[in-house]
Amino acid sequence: KGWILDTRHPNVVKLAQSKGGGCEPEQHYALWKRLHRHLDKHTVLQESFMKFIDACIDQSEKDRWLSKLENSNWLLHVKEALTVACIVAQTIDREETSVLVHGSDGWDTTLLVTSLAQVLLHPDCRTITGFEALIEREWIQAGHQFRSRCARSAFGKSSRGQESPLFTLFLDCTWQLLQQFACSFEFNDTLLIQLFEHTYSSKFGTFIFNNEKEKTKYNAVKKTVSLWSYFNRPEILRTFLNPFYEPNLNVLWPSVAAQSIILWRSLYLRFYENQIPQQEAWDEYLIIKEKELQLRSYVNKLRQELLELERKCTEKNSNMIKMEKDSITTA
Template identity: 60%
Template sequence: MEFAEFIKTPQVDNVILRRPFRKPVEGTLCVMGHHLILSSRQTNKEELVLLHSNVDSVEKRLVGSGGTLYLHCKDFSILQLEIPSAEDCLNIGSSIEQLSNIDDTSIKYPFFFRANFEVMEDGWQAFLPENEISRFKECADEWRLSYINKDYKVCPSYPHAVVVPKTIDDETLLKVAQFRQHGRFPVLSYYHRDSKAVLLRSSQPLTGTNGRRCKDDERLVNSVLGIGRRGYIVDTRTYSAAKAAQSKGGGYELEAHYPQWKRIHQPIERRQVFQESLIKLIEACADTSATTDKWLSKLESSNWLSHVKDILTCACLVAQCIDKDAASVLIHGADGHDTTLQVTSLVQVILDHDCRTFTGFEALIEREWLQAGHHFGMRCAKSAFAFTKNRQESPVFLLFLDCVWQIWQQFPCSFEFSEEFLITICEHAYSSQFGTFLCNNEMERKELKLSSKTVSLWSYLNRPEVLERYLNPLYDPNPAVIWPTVAPQSLELWPGMYQRSYLDKSKKREKWTEIAKICEYDKELRSKVNKLRRQLASLEREALSAGVIIPVGLDTDMNE
C-alpha cells in the first residue's frame, strides 16, 4: 500500500492552528504518510507533529471560500485547523480520515520509527516471564514455569510461559485448557508474601446446561489450597449472567465439585457498556455552557464513576480475602481478558508496594495486560469521538488507569510516579511511535517481530532524564497495604485526562513544580542537618576520650 494514494493535497500554506489555552499559530501544513505536521511561518519551527493514528474523528466545516477542520483525538484533545481553500480543507480532511483508519498493523508508524536516543535497556527483554518469576521465589517449591504454550496452540491469548502449580503436569494443563473458554486455564497472577495466599486468573469453565465437569480442572484449582484451607472464586458477572452463559456452553464452577471454594459474584459491567459510558462522559465534558445541575446530571447518567466504583469495590474485596483472610482467590468473568485483568492488576497495586514504583508498575502492565492477552489492538482502535460499527473497542485499560489514579489521589505519597505518568501510558496505548501496545496478544507480536522491528515504550521511559519528568515529589516509600475508599464522595472525575481541552492545567503544573522545589530543598536541608549531627557527635566522642567535660545543655538535638 502506498500512502501517496490517500494524499490529494500534500501541503498547504497560511493554515492557522488553534489549540486550547495556546496562542494561534499560522504556518505551512504538510500531510505525511504517518504524521500531520505544521511549521510556523514566523519561527520555521514545527508547532504540531500529530500521528494520524491519534485522530479519532474529523469534522469539516466550510465557511465562504475556506474551511475548518476539527480533529478530535483519542487522547480527548481537540485541534482546530483553519484552511484558506475549501477544496484543500475537504482533501486534507479526507486524507486524515483514511490515514487514521488503516488496519494493517505492519505499516503503522512504529515499524518506521527510529529511536533518536540511546537505548540503555531493551524494554522488550525487561519483563519476560523468565525474569518476573523471581518475584515468586518464596513459593518456588510449589510453583513452576510451564512452556506448554510455547507455540501458542493451547491458548492463543496466553504468553509462551505461564506460572502453574508444580504438582500439575503439562498433560493435565492441556485437558484443563479444553475445559476453559478460549483455553485460558487458571494461572498464577500474584503471590502475597505476608499471608502466603495466591491470586489466580482464568476464563469461565465450559460447564454448559448439563453441568459438565472436568476432574483435571478441579485438581488444578484445588491444588493451590493446603489442607483445611479455603478459597474464593470471584466471578465478575452477575449470577443471572453467569447462569445465562450456560446456554451458550459457558457457565461457572459448581461448588459441589470445588468443595474448598466459595463462589462470590461481584458484578462489573461488560466492555460494550464501558464504551457507551465513555462517549456520554466526553459529551458531558464538551458541554461547557451547562449549568451545575445539568453537568452533574450528565456526569451521573454517563455511569463512568459507577464503573470505577464497581471495579475498585471488586479489587478491594479480593485484596481483603488475600490479605485479611489469608485465602487464595481465583477470579474470572467470561473470557478473562478484560474485567478480570482490571481486578487482578488493581489488587496488586493495593497489596504490593513494588507495583507503585516506576518499573514495578510497568512490569504489572506487561504481566497482567500485554502478556495476559488484553486485546489492545481492538479495544484501543477507537476512542470516544468515533462512531463505528465495530463493537470491539472499549476503554477497559483506561478504566484501570482511572482506578489507579483514584488510589493515587487518596494516597499521594505512596506512588513513585506522577499523574502525568499514567496519562502518558494511556496516550501510548491508543497511539504511539513505539510498538509496545500494538496487536492483541504475544502471539501476534511474535508473528510481526515487534521486538526486533520496533522500539519498546519502556526503553524510552526508563531513561533517567525521562523518568525525572514523571517523578512524584511527595513520594515516600510505603511498604504497607493501602486500602482505598470507594465511598461516592471519595471518587472524582479525572480532569487531567478527560477535560484537557476545557481546563487549563498550566497553573497546576506550576504548583507541582513549586512542590518539587520545596521537597528538594527539604531533602538538602535534612542532609546538611544530618551531616552536622554526625560532625558534632564525632567532636563529642573526641572530647570525652580526651577527658574534656561537655557543658550541660550541649547536645546533638538540632531539630530546631
C-alpha cells in the same frame, strides 16, 4: 479452599452453563465459595465512555453538564471496579484464602480486578518499576487486546467492533487511589496520563498488539521500541516522581462511597480547563522539595564532619592521657 469471584452477569453464566460450560466443575472446587459481582462488558463501557467524553466536552451549562456526567455512568463503573477489587483484597488479606477471578474471556474485567487488587495489596506495585511490571504482567502478557480495544482515539465516537476503555478504567481507578493515598505511591498522575496517551498513540510497540503471539509474529522486539525504555530514562523518570512519597507497607483500603469517586480533571478536562496555575504550584513545590533535599544532604555532611572531629578529639585526648601516664611511670 477459597473464593471464586465471577464478574459476569448471572444471565451470561446461565447461558454458558446451558451450553455445557461457563463455570468451574463443582467436583474440582467442592470447598470453594462462589460470589457474583457483575462488571459490565466492554461494549457497555465503550458506550458509557463516549457519553462521558461528550459530557466533558459540553460545558455550556453547569446543571446540564453535571447531569450528563451522571447519566454516562462512567464514575459508577470506576466505583464498581474498585469495590470488586477491595473484595478480592479483603478476602486475601483478612481471610488468607485464595481468590479465582472469572470473567467472560479472561482478558478484560478479570485483568482489571486482579491488577487493582495487587495495587491495594502489594507496596511494590505502587512504585514506578513495580507498576510498570504489573501492567506488563497482568495486561500485556496476560493478553488484553490492546490493538482491538484501543483501535481509535479514546475520544472517538465509535461504538462498533471491539473497542473499549478497559485499560483507561484501570488507570482511572489507580488515580482515585492516588488521590486517597497521596503518600503511598512513588509516581504522580503524570505517569498515568502518559500511559493513557501512549495506549492510543502507537508511538511505541508496547500497546499495539493483542497478545504475545502477535508480538512474536511481527517481531515486535526488534521492530518496535518499548515504552518502558522511554519512561525509565532519567530525565523522563524524574517527571513521574511523587515528592510526597513515603513507602507504605500496609494494604490500602479506599473509600468507594459515591462522594469519594471524583472526576479526573487533569486528564479529561485538560483541554478545556486552564492547568497552568496547578502546574506552576506543582513546579514551585518541586523546587522547594529539591532545596529541602539539598539542605538535608548538607546537614548530614556537617554531622559526619562533626562526628569525625569528635573522634579525632577523643583520640587526641586518649593519646595525651597515655603520654602523661607513661611519663609518670618513667619518673
